[in-house]
Amino acid sequence: MAANSDTSAGGRVYxxxxxxxVTRAYIETSQARYRIGDLVIDDPSYLYAHPARAVALYCAVVELLLATGVAALYGSAGTLLCGSGAVAAAGLAGALWADDRRNPRRMELTAWYRGRRVVLFASADHRVFEQVRRAVIRAREANERPQP
Structure with a gap:
């Protein structure tokens, strides 16, 4: 009979x-081992940090505004081109905004342990982060006392 791979000394492995x-009894990271009952889990943190993209977008907007002003000042046909450029820039800005909202660059799962905040897990991979987050939720639910 093969050993059951989903159990350990700490109970079920999530x-x-x-x-x-993440097991039923504890969460073990590279820094420490925490009992599930001693943790107060925070909501996950999603960090949206894109400074280079933001600077590029800002420069594009400034350039577009300057080009529109110059075209309007000289009354050239470039105004039409600037109008189409503005539509393209708005589409680009919308796409960048949607990408930033859907794809955070760093996600952290934190908790309070004996009065101090600890980072249990951090990742840029959305799939792995959600697997860990759900495992922690299942471990917390397994340790709750059933309601009468």
Whole structure:
């Protein structure tokens, strides 16, 4: 008979690593091992940091405004081109905004442990982060006392 791979000394394993192991009794990271009952889990943090993209977008907007002003000042046919450029720039800005909202660059799962905030897990991979987050939720639910 093969060993059951979803159990350990800490009970049922909800996420077996790498970087974090979530069981029914504890969460083990590279820094420490935390009992599930001692943790107060925070909501996940999604960090949207794109400074280079923001600067490029800002420069494009400034350039478009300057070109529109010059075209209007000289009364050239470039105004039509600037109008179409504005539509393209608005589409680009909308696409960048949608990408930033859907794809955060860093996600952190934090908790309070004995009065201090600890980072349990951090990742840029949305799929792995959600697997860990769901494993922590299942571990917390397994440790709750049933309501009468």
């Amino acid at each position: 996420y077996p690593g790498p970087g974090i192991v």
